[in-house]
Amino acid sequence: MPLYRRSLCQLGRECSRHSLIQSRFVTRKPLLPFRLCQHRHISCSGTKLNSQSPDEILSAFANLDHSRVKRAGFPEAVFGQGKTPSQIHLILDSMANNVNEMIDAASESDGIVNSASTAIIATRIDKSVYDEVLEIGPLKYGIMQYHETAKILSVRANALNDVNGNERTDLQFSTTQKSVVVACAGTTDLPVAEEAALTLSLSGIQVTRVYDCGVAGLHRILTALPKLRDPSVGCVLVCAGMDGALPSVVGGLVDVPVVAIPTSVGYGVSLGGISALLTMLNSCSPGVGVVNVDNGFGGAVWAMKCLR
Known part of the structure; x- marks a missing residue:
């Protein structure tokens, strides 16, 4: 039964005088669909909507390992299978933000960037899931690209490009x-x-x-x-x-x-x-x-x- 339809007994004593036949026509104000709530990064509790920041929502389901590339030689990747489009969107944007900060720090020193550290990858992403990620909107800190055969969703961090959107020439990549x-x-x-x-x-x-x-x-x-x-x-x-x-x-x-x-x-x-x-x-x-x-x-x- 849809969330916005309730029997009279669920709506309260004030409706109990009506017949059971009438009860199925009584409706409540529709709730926002759960998927819409995911896409807007808000939580739903009844008809009340509580705004949360992306970082607050992310911390509820993910603890990203941004320093893995320093320990293991390759950054953390996202295993997309089983994750919601909203989770994938939030995780990738956080990873892109971290890469931007790393590139900014490198540009202020010697300008040398480890090529592997710029890889932002989500694997096992079906095309239908990618389409739903796109519906949420563009990332704040990077640009997404989908590779259908490999089922990989990659992100190019904004800091890799100049203000005109072209590849920066002041960075050197070690590989x-x-x-x-x-x-x-x-x-x-x-x-x-x-x-x-x-x-x-x-x-x-x-x-x-x-x-x-x-x-x-x-x-x-x-x-x-x-x-x-x-x-x-x-x-x-x-x-x-x-x-x-x-x-x-x-x-x-x-x-x-x-x-x-x-x-x-x-x-x-x-x-x-x-x-x-x-x-x-x-x-x-x-x-x-x-x-x-x-x-x-x-x-x-x-x-x-x-x-x-």
Whole structure:
């Protein structure tokens, strides 16, 4: 039953003299929909609306780890799955504000900014969720961009641009000179591969993509050997589902660390990526490490740490 309809017994004794038949036509003043309340960042209690600041609302459900990049080498990312559009909006804006403050501090000293520290990423964001985030309005401290294949919502902090909206030229970005190859066995592995590739590129790492090169057509990965063995490459990420054999093949062809990312692609007993995971864990090629199923983001961060 909608919130704005109530039986006479719920409305009070003064209505008890009316019949039960009449009661279903008695209405109360409609309440604002809960989603609207989320978008306006206000709390609803009956018909009373209590205004709260964004920081007050954020502190009720999130305790952001802004110093993680200093400890772990990569900033906190937002796992979007299960979060409301309002929560995602508030978290990303707070993260953008923190990056702005970090850039301002750097510009007042040596002007050197760690590229990875500017990465503001929310993963597992469906298009429908992104549309709802947009409905809330633009961020105050950054500009959002949606990457549909990877299901990543990234934010570019305002302080990275000048007053005209152009990229600032007075900042220097520190990053590794090594690059990463992201390979995937099939086209259906693209979402996971793109999650990894975008996480790397948004962190200032040069990425080379080698897609649809699975072992069913072994000549394809052999054709890509010049890219895999380029002297600038410091790590190779390999995404594969089904039998998960590609990382072992790549591991036997390159002299850099290989990060294997099993995907949930496959039929029947592939068990949502478990069979690929077990194959990769049992790889006979030394130097192959494995992350969780479909964890492109985790694989990308591991690769960045390998480059250090």
